[in-house]
Amino acid sequence: MSTTATAAGVSPKRGIWGGGNEPLKASYGKLMMWFFLLSDIFTFAAFLVAYAAIRVSYPGYAGPEEAFIGSNEYWPIPELVFDAIPFFHGVHIPLAFVGLMTFILIMSSVTMVLAVEAGHRNDRNDVVKWLLWTLLGGITFLSCQAWEWSHFIHGTEGGSMLTYVNRMGQVVTETVYGANLFVNEYGPVAFAQLFFFITGFHGFHVTIGVFLLFLAFYQAAVGVYERRGHYEMVEKIGLYWHFVDLVWVFVFTFFYLI
Amino acid sequence: MALQENKSSLEIIPRNEEKIKKIWKTAGILLLLTSIEFVFAFTLPRGILLYLIFVGLTIWKAKYIMMDFMHLGEEAKPLFYSIVVPLIFLVWLVIALMREGADIFMIRW
Incomplete structure (x- = not known):
């Protein structure tokens, strides 16, 4: 339907309600992908604005950076929390690892645009090549996130001395290592909860994106799209993948910079 | 390949x-x-x-x-605006919740 040139115009005999028209000059699938993404923008925006609201309801850490210790009395400075990278145990390298993750995701978005562009040209070899790079970028990003989560959950060697209400409802004072949904060595427990929830929901989107990319990669490679006559599926999955990148740009700013 | x-x-x-x-x-x-x-x-x-x-x-x-x-x-202009214009609602969300957070701060500390 969407591939025929006449579908875009209105047939004079049938009129606009007679069917065979293409509203908004976009195919059904692409249109629905856009509206799904709009609803997803609202979901993520609600999460991030909730983060901002809880963030301003706590005082920020105001002391010198060298003397920073985690406490549930104030919000931590992100570059002092996310300062680890793999293979450099105990070395303070603020934000380097998350910067690498951002770089990987932006680059995978670029290779995705190149795949979509190749799809417009019906160039199967290029589509397959760029989809493979995108797939690789997505998997690498997920692996990085797994490491980041693992490090956040296990915490630092020193831990932090905190007074908090434990799972049994008792007030205890003890050294806390790492973060979970009940207590958090880096700051208020809401900080860890929001971290797990928002980056987790984003990671879930990336996971789905990786599955979709694999589907597109496989179908492009065996020639499904070529027989179909167009590479629109690559374009739709591309829209989703760019959206995942778009969300990460915001998550990066709110979680790791502010 | x-x-x-x-x-x-x-x-x-x-x-x-x-x-x-x-x-x-x-x-x-x-x-x-x-x-x-x-x-x-x-x-x-x-x-x-x-x-x-x-x-x-x-x-x-x-x-x-x-x-x-x-x-x-x-994309066609109506599609462009149907995606971009609804984002105006977020402006209200940001203002309302930042205000709320600031008020909680005043009560708590």
Whole structure:
């Protein structure tokens, strides 16, 4: 339907309600992908604005950076929390690892645009090549996130001395290592909860994106799209993948910079 | 890449180098803006001004992703506006919840 040139115009005999028209000059699938993404923008925006609201309801850490210790009395400075990278145990390298993750995701978005562009040209070899790079970028990003989560959950060697209400409802004072949904060595427990929830929901989107990319990669490679006559599926999955990148740009700013 | 023989009637259009160059240029801009954010994170004092700069740079990046990568600008105008205009609701959400958070701060501390 969407591939025929006449579908875009209105047939004079049938009129606009007679069917065979293409509203908004976009195919059904692409249109629905856009509206799904709009609803997803609202979901993520609600999460991030909730983060901002809880963030301003706590005082920020105001002391010198060298003397920073985690406490549930104030919000931590992100570059002092996310300062680890793999293979450099105990070395303070603020934000380097998350910067690498951002770089990987932006680059995978670029290779995705190149795949979509190749799809417009019906160039199967290029589509397959760029989809493979995108797939690789997505998997690498997920692996990085797994490491980041693992490090956040296990915490630092020193831990932090905190007074908090434990799972049994008792007030205890003890050294806390790492973060979970009940207590958090880096700051208020809401900080860890929001971290797990928002980056987790984003990671879930990336996971789905990786599955979709694999589907597109496989179908492009065996020639499904070529027989179909167009590479629109690559374009739709591309829209989703760019959206995942778009969300990460915001998550990066709110979680790791502010 | 050794794929199976191309038997389809689909005609392969040669690469438009200019288009591909533009994609890489956008990628360069996105990476440049991210590095600027990094430099600011370590050089400027924390405060409302720095946060506004971060949010501004982020929205600027979002514009590049939506217009150049998702090609929203090339869609029909009604589609473009039906995606962009509803985002106005977020302005209210931000104002309302920031106000709420500030009030909780006043009560708690």
